[in-house]
Amino acid sequence: MIVLSILAFIFCIIQISILRSIAILQVIPDIVLIIVIYVALFHGKIAMWFGFFTGFFIDLYSSKLGYSALINTVIGYGIGNFASQFSREVPVLWVIMLFGGSLFQKMVLFAVQKELSLFFFGRYVILGSLYTTVVGVIIFFILRKIEQGKK
Amino acid sequence: MQNSRKISVWFIILIFICIVLIGFxxxxxxxxxxSQLASVFSPFQKYTLYFFNALKIKQENKIxxxxxxxxxxxxQQLTGYKYENEKLASLLGFKAQSSCTLLAARIISRSQEPISGTCLxxxxxxxxxxxxxxxxxxxxxYGKVxxxxxNTAIVQTIFGFNFRVGAVDLRxxxxGIVGWEKGKGCVFEQVPVHSDIKIGDKIITSGIGSVFPKGLKIGEVSEINIDKTKLFYSVPLKPACKFSKIDYVFVMKEASESFQNNKEFVYESIGWKVSLIKDERVKETNNEKPTRFAKDSARRDRNKREKKRAFSVKFKAPEPVIRPELRPTRLPRSDPVPMESGFLRNKRSGTEPASPKQSGGQE
Structure with a gap:
């Protein structure tokens, strides 16, 4: 859990600093959300703490304090509660959880935006969720290999 | 179960804190x-960016x-083009000003030995x-072909030891003759010792030799060393063009009417009164193959002679004294022609003698 905490902190730093350079059509993957969903899937409801602190960290560098913290906490708690009923090693479940979690986060953030447009929705919500899902699956495989190797 | 309830309570507390944060x-x-809290974590952000940028900068540096x-x-190429462009611009200016038909050519190689003075x-x-x-x-x-x-031609330049051109002091x-002398370089030779030559005098082509038209610049007198023990002396010249600095040249295909007129003007301006008819006669007498310049000159002169009869030979050649014993009727055909019977040789070859009676100026 300590390793995952450090990893979450590193992901937060990367998210706010250098991730902009790998943007596709100005859309970047949310690797902080990926680590929250990973913890939720494989470690349960404790992910709400990850969600709160990582979300709070991201909020410090955004114009909307508290929103990411709230959303990430809800996602961590919700997926942690939901995933306990399923087999967690199925990649399809990862994809569903990643895409669902990302879509929820971006929908909420889209809803609180002052400028609502279909272009913005398509680009930042749909494309952003897809991008996060693809990158998330890769990170999930890597983290699972690391965790299984430790065991 | 208790643990789950505890987590749920904490979840509600966290949600409440988030809502408070949104309001705050x-x-x-x-x-x-x-902003104060963000600045606490800014060093992490700064060093991450620095590390990432270092990698990026390394790649950028390579590119x-x-x-x-x-x-x-x-x-380097553009500098070369600029230099070439300047040269070509000056050459174009020269071509536009010139009254002759000029063909621009590029020097593609130069002789390795400077004394041979040829280029391709x-x-x-x-x-x-x-x-x-x-x-x-x-x-x-610059020279002659x-x-x-x-597709190529070898040019014998003025800087070669074989080059000779008839020249005249413009002032x-x-x-004299401009040529190349070992140790002196370009010289104006066959100049009588008592001639009026000064340093800085401009030397131009005289037109004799039928290769070069009259009035082209050759160079200027750079020094005079008079040796009175000789009948003629060689005056060192400073050539007007620089052999090694020239990349483009013009081949003079034919001279225009105005250029030919200019030739006459040059002749008159330097006080040298010799008719062009005499030039033509000399060529025919020597059985030389006339060049294009010579042909043009001869044709024009013939026309002028027929129409005006105005080109008189002011410089009269001495009338040949023909002794009765040397008359051609008395000589057998196989006999050698005596030295003084140049007139007779002209008769035999069918050309007109240089007799003042038959020239237009005597009428």
């Missing part, structure tokens, strides 16, 4: 606290180095180049 973040104090070397190469140009028979055509540059005479191939009208 909209206040001025909240924004101030937010920029390549670009710099490419641009340096391009710059990129124009040949296909471009209408013929042997003995004059080669000029804006500064003056020595040999012609299909005093003193005639």
């Amino acid at each position: 973040g909209k206040t001025l104090r909240g924004i101030r606290v937010q 920029l180095r390549q670009k710099v070397s490419m641009l340096a190469l391009e710059n 140009i990129d124009k040949g028979k296909m471009d209408g180049i013929e042997r003995d055509l004059p080669v000029v540059v804006p500064d003056g005479v 020595l040999e012609v191939t299909k 005093s009208g003193v005639q």
